[in-house]
Amino acid sequence: MRFALVGNPNVGKSLIFNQLTGLGVEVSNYPGTTVVLHRGSTCVDREKVEILDLPGVYSIDGDQEEEALARTILTAGDLDGAVMVLNAMNLERNLYLLLQVAETGIPLVVAVNMMDEAEAAGLEIDLGKLSGILGVEVLGTAATSGRNLGGIMPLALERARTAGVAVPYDADVEAAIRTLEKTLGATRLAAIWSLDDIGTDPHIAEAAGDLAGEIEQSHRMSVHQIMALNRFTLSREIAGKVVRRGGSRAGIDLDQLLSREIPGIPILASVLVGMLLLVFVFGSLLEGVIVRLFQDFAVAPLTSLGLPPLAGKVAVSAVIGLQAGFGIAFPYILLFFLLLSILEDSGYMTRAAFLADRAMHRVGMHGGAIIPMVVAFGCNVPAIMAARNLGTKRERLIAAFLITMIPCSARTVIIAGVVAAFVGIPAALSIYGMVFLVIFLTGVLLSRVTPGGQIGMILEISPLRWPKPGLVLAKSFHRLKDFLVVAIPLLVAGSCILGVLEFFGILAVFQDLAAPLFQGLLGLPPYAITALLFGILRKEMAVETLAVLAGSANLSIVMSTLQIYIFAVISTLFVPCISTMAVLSRENGWKVAALVTLYTVLLGIGIGAMINLVFA
């Protein structure tokens, strides 16, 4: 059995999916977190049920990729049904999508989610009546507290059926539908979709195009608009019958502050800087403690053990790798993910997108692009995938290019763990400032040279919510899992290999070759190039390699502050990691990936050399 979860963006589909399947899918309080299709499975009465989490859409007749994906999956015929997730707070617009999905004839059950919020807001929803009108089973749920979630799949398996509502379209549209049905033998759905210009049969589409042209002339509106109006009329009527508004509690409207230029923009700036400062300050406290613990209880005992030279070298390298991973990387990543999750779940990001719209226009995008760019602070890989949501090819290209330059959590580790800890917090902030400036200038440049048009921002502002501690922790640990499972073993393995290479003098040969460039131009010790190269595998590796090669996680002993600063600038700017390149090349083509590589290498080395020239 196979079911799909369908719903508007930000109605809690991903949360329901996670609860049902036990998988960790990113959940946020802003539209468009799910861009790829997530699959998972659950067991109902010993039967395995596969669940697909479709990206959130407002309709299935749109021209964006996620809408086309939803359309294809719903009509492909290999689903046993769909679970429509509706937002109780906003039934009218959610029913609009339901009416479209119902048109496909797929068996449905409906989960009216966020019942808890609706109740708190004084909305009474008559679920029985709704079920009667729609002709399908309706269940009230609250995903954040888990209410009724267990009931969804059993209900879907047993009672999913084709909805009994059909949208009465405008008389002219209905006439056109009948014409297509009679003359070409089209199904009602095919006729509707063809008139809506999303039909798949070229034969019907051609005839529908002519009919649609006539209708548009007499109505002075596109057929899409006419049909949308008809659907909204019905969904408003249904919502009017089942929703009763009780006394609403008027809270403080924080948007009086957040979405105005003043004090909104200063607040936005302080949120960003405040977040970084928290990461720097508390991260370095933790870093100091963890590095010292490793030094006292692992590195020191190991060196005093008197192992044979090769084994000793490998063992010490492995421990220093772990020390760097847990001491330097872990504290910052942990704090960063926690703060990012709180920010995302609060719903603040859409306000930031609104305020940043003008600035984003300068770099050839619109405010909506802020969302993938903020995702990029966590990791560039999902951010590049999220950039798919942007309207045009030009916007996607510019966004993907700029995203690869955004300091992700791993690069934050380098900036926070190395620069903030050993050079100072103002220096660390200056790297962010420099990187943002470079990103902005690159964006201005790209917006001049990239062909194509752009459509502006049409973005739903998420409601502000108090982030739930449980969900924030769950999300942070889900993100952290990748670091623990993939990065740490890689760090340890990489360290061992480094130890061996160093032991046999291979690294020395390599570093001698690169020495002139590095020492002359950048003023860095030769082993820094090895560190930078390892950083391409994973950015945390840069720090870790440096620590292993320098023989200590306390970098201030072996490098000057200027060297540390230059090293951090170069590794932040130059070549994003391997996984980012892979995803970039898959999404935007290898040419773009190659261009990004070339550009960032030149940029990193250029700026590094410049700093060295000025300050050395």
Next chain:
Amino acid sequence: MEHAACEDLLEAILILTERCGSPPTAEDLAAHLGRDTASLGALLTDQERTGRVSVDSSGKVTLLPDGQAIASRVVNRHRILESFLAEKLGVEPGKASGEACLMEHQVSDETIRKLSDFLGRQGGARRRSRTRSGGAGDGEGEVAGTPIPLSEYPEGTRLRVMAIGNFSRVRRLADVGLLPGESLVLKRKLSNGSVVVEVKGCDIALSSEIAACILVEEEG
């Protein structure tokens, strides 16, 4: 032709007086009509002689009751024709205004009355002409107020979408409920023209170029 030129002149005086709040000079009129001052001067003297306008010592031109009546009638005709061309026939707005300029002098009173009835019927509950044309209307026909862009209104206004310009093909707009006839509240307007509107119970943020294309009327 002479007749059309007179009417255009009187119309221009009325429009410029309302726009600037004070009577225009002959130079203002020449610039507005795109004519040279010499030929306009002849025309003005002519109108002054027939008692339709008066020119004071500082060169300001004001309409006398006779001229005012003609001007109001022409302005009214222009509005009706323009809104018919643009809204019902789908002629592009700039062109509709230009063509209305030519047609307003020839078309009969009866046709105008019928067109006005037709527009009123089609518009349904559309409101009467708004303040901008308030002074000019002397009871002759009811003209639909011209919808203006969303971003021209102050925050907190309840508005009704009348038309969506260039972005009518952007499906996302229709999907979130931004369709002709929908009412919305302008919740936030930044100095750069970006707005947040509440539509169908949700706050939707729009870039300035999109907001500028959503033509609305104030809802009573």
